[in-house]
Amino acid sequence: MKTSETEVLIVGAGPTGLVLALWLKRLGIDLRIIDKAPGPGETSRAIAVQARTLEFYRQLGIVDDALAAGIRVERLAVRTPSGIAATLKLGDFGAGLSRYAFAFALPQDIHERILIGHLEKMGVAVERRAEFVTFKQDASGVTATVTKDGTSEVIRAAYLCGADGASSTVRHGMKLGFPGGTxxxxxxxxxxxxxxxxxxxxxxxxxxxxxxxxxxxxxxxxxxxxxxxxxxxxxxxxxxxxxxxxxxxxxxxxxxxxxxxxxxxxxHRVAEHFCVGRVFIAGDAGHIHSPAGGQGMNTGIGDAVNLGG
CATH class of the missing domain: 3.30.9.10 (D-Amino Acid Oxidase, subunit A, domain 2)
Incomplete structure (x- = not known):
C-alpha cells in the first residue's frame, strides 16, 4: 500500500476547498486536495458572489479574472401579475463600504475553473477520482485512507479538512451531529x-x-x-x-x-462542532442553508479564509 505525507489534506474541490488550497499555498504550506468526482462541476449551481468574497479574491490576486467572467446585476425588480411593482438599483449597492459595491453573478462551473486554473499555476493539481475512506488521528497528526482506481493510499497529514459537501464523509468520521430540518x-x-x-x-x-x-x-x-x-x-x-x-x-x-x-x-442544518482535534470541516460539510442571497457558497469561502488564515 502506498504511503505519503503532507501538511494539510483537503477533501473536496468545490469553491470552499479550492479557496482553502489557494490561501494555504499562498502561505507556503504543503497540501493535497482530492475529490471523488472525475472533473469540476458542469452545472452553474451557486451563482451569487458577495462583495466580501471578491475582497478575499483581491487578496489572492484573482479578482480580475472573476469579474471578467461574471455579470454585474444592476437592478432588482419585483414582478406581480399586474406588472412591475417596484424596482431597486443595485449598481452601487453598498457604495462607500466596499470597492465591489454591486450584486454579482458568476456560475459555479465557471467559478470553479477560475480557482482551479490559479491553483494549478501555483503548482497544485486537484487529484480526481480519489475517494476519502476513513481517518484516525493522534496528538501529532491525522492518518487518512484514500482510494483511487482500486488502489488504496495512506496519507499522513498534520491537519485534515473536509470540504466535501452536505453528506461529508469527514464529518461522519468525526461523529458529529448535523441538526436542522427541511x-x-x-x-x-x-x-x-x-x-x-x-x-x-x-x-x-x-x-x-x-x-x-x-x-x-x-x-x-x-x-x-x-x-x-x-x-x-x-x-x-x-x-x-x-x-x-x-x-x-x-x-x-x-x-x-x-x-x-x-x-x-x-x-437548514449546522454541525455541532467545526473541528475535533486536528480535523476540520468547512462549507456545506458544516452548514447548509436556503440559497437566498448566496449565503451557502459565500460563507463556505469565508470558512476557508478564516481557517487558512
Whole structure:
C-alpha cells in the first residue's frame, strides 16, 4: 500500500476547498486536495458572489479574472401579475463600504475553473477520482485512507479538512451531529435560453407562486429558481415541460430551451462542532442553508479564509 505525507489534506474541490488550497499555498504550506468526482462541476449551481468574497479574491490576486467572467446585476425588480411593482438599483449597492459595491453573478462551473486554473499555476493539481475512506488521528497528526482506481493510499497529514459537501464523509468520521430540518416546499432550478431579454434580478410573486429570474452567463442564459407548482409538488420526478406554462406565466419569460433543470428540497442544518482535534470541516460539510442571497457558497469561502488564515 502506498504511503505519503503532507501538511494539510483537503477533501473536496468545490469553491470552499479550492479557496482553502489557494490561501494555504499562498502561505507556503504543503497540501493535497482530492475529490471523488472525475472533473469540476458542469452545472452553474451557486451563482451569487458577495462583495466580501471578491475582497478575499483581491487578496489572492484573482479578482480580475472573476469579474471578467461574471455579470454585474444592476437592478432588482419585483414582478406581480399586474406588472412591475417596484424596482431597486443595485449598481452601487453598498457604495462607500466596499470597492465591489454591486450584486454579482458568476456560475459555479465557471467559478470553479477560475480557482482551479490559479491553483494549478501555483503548482497544485486537484487529484480526481480519489475517494476519502476513513481517518484516525493522534496528538501529532491525522492518518487518512484514500482510494483511487482500486488502489488504496495512506496519507499522513498534520491537519485534515473536509470540504466535501452536505453528506461529508469527514464529518461522519468525526461523529458529529448535523441538526436542522427541511423546508416544506419543493423547489426547481433551471438554466434556460429565453426569447425575450432579461436584465437585472426579477423577483416574481403571486398568490400561488414565487420565482427568481437572473441572468447568469455572458452568453445570455438565464437562471430560474422557484417553488414547484402545487399540482406537481408531490411528484417524485418533475420535468421542465410539465411546469413550463406556469413558469412562463409567473416570470414573463419565454423559454427557447432548457439547458439544465433540477428539483430539490431545501435544508437548514449546522454541525455541532467545526473541528475535533486536528480535523476540520468547512462549507456545506458544516452548514447548509436556503440559497437566498448566496449565503451557502459565500460563507463556505469565508470558512476557508478564516481557517487558512
Amino acid at each position: 423546508y416544506e416546499q419543493s423547489f426547481y432550478v433551471a438554466d434556460v435560453a429565453v426569447e425575450n431579454a432579461c436584465s437585472g434580478l426579477n423577483v416574481c410573486l403571486d398568490t400561488h407562486g414565487f420565482a427568481i429570474v437572473l441572468p447568469v452567463r455572458q452568453s445570455g442564459s438565464v437562471r430560474l429558481i422557484g417553488i414547484v407548482p402545487g399540482s406537481h409538488a408531490a411528484e417524485e420526478t418533475v420535468r421542465f415541460e410539465a411546469i413550463r406554462a406556469e413558469v412562463e406565466r409567473l416570470t414573463g419569460v419565454v423559454v427557447k430551451a432548457a439547458n439544465w433543470f433540477s428539483t430539490y428540497r431545501l435544508h
